[in-house]
Amino acid sequence: MANIRKVQYTLFGMLAFYMITGIGALVLANMWLSSEMAPREAVISREIERAGAIIGGIVAATGLVGFVGAIAPIRRKDFLLAFIVLLIAVILAELGLGGVIWFKTLRMRSVFQDKWTNEWALSLKAAFQDMTSLSGYGQCCGYAIRGDMVPSESCGPSTPVEIPVCAEKISAFADGYLRKLFTSLFGFTIVNVFVFVTTVILIQTRNDEERYIRIGKKEGRTYMDSI
Template sequence: MANLRRQQYYYFFFLTIYILTGAGALILGNVWLSQAAAGGAPREAVISRQIEQAGTIIGGVVVGTAVFGVVGGAAPIKLKVILTSFIFMLIGAMLAELGLGGVIWFKTLRMRSLYQSQWPIWPDTLKIAFQDMTSLAGYGQCCGYTQFTGVVLSGACADPNQQFDGCEEKVSAFADGYLRKLNDEERYIRIRNKEGRTYTNVI
């Protein structure tokens, strides 16, 4: 009996981490979607609104399936069917998360061609955000994706006497830097979780 109780403690410890992961994805997804609704978030060039929606849904699924884990874990012998169902749900949620990560990774393999085809359909607010972005070191004002192509006539780009390079290099540099930052954030979170400390995601 004592051994079963100990196993339950371990089980609920990892279940808590599972719940926090889902809740984090749910909250972060909603924050990102609300920012996207306001328009002009450069992050959308790397993580599209569809991916943000998928991540939010997966976060909700994780939290929802965790209910079965809590109920089944409270009485694993009596409620064995529920616990077994949770295990299958857990595997499904993990596969969905891996699939979403794979979509983002494959997207990075063809960034330039992808952005060139997406630039024309991006909202003007997102294009302007890149054109006027000055926070990216080594990249100043730019207009359009390539020079004279897909220019949004706003700010400095509305001046016919000014000629700026296209934003192709800036968009690629931003995407690369953002993905590296995401990777660093995940690594720091894992380190702090091992040390028993919390970490605030600032992306």
């Protein structure tokens, strides 16, 4: 019984951390969805934000299933098995979203050139030109050439020629956001793998404990405190 208790407590800790990651992702995604920050919206689409919110909610919900099973693993093996299946689905979903984000990093320059020319509103272009919060990058004008610039606080007919174009700054801004998201998803996946392994160990331990209980009952022993 001591072994199963030890594995139980380990899984409780892992599940708590697992649920924190889900709740954190859910809260952050909802904050992004409820606010408008033009430069960020150019990099992280609403679809990615919604996917993050959905995955975060699923993680929090599946964590509850894991807790229900872990509280009484001998009597609630079905909950543990269901949690394993759900956890695999979560891992695949996170890897899929991470793959989408990684693919975006490979196509950034060509995509942003097209978006600057054909899609982005003048206000968004102006926001990128005037942005000074990105470390190492100041004001800029235009995307690839000065002829791309739009009127803003930083750019106009009298703008000094020394001010660079915005391609490098926009790529650096996007790369920073996407890499943080990709790294976070990778970290969440590592947590999920540890939770998966711990759950499998608990299932195996409860199977051994259940076998001992059955043998003990045949020999006339009672187990009032069995979990």
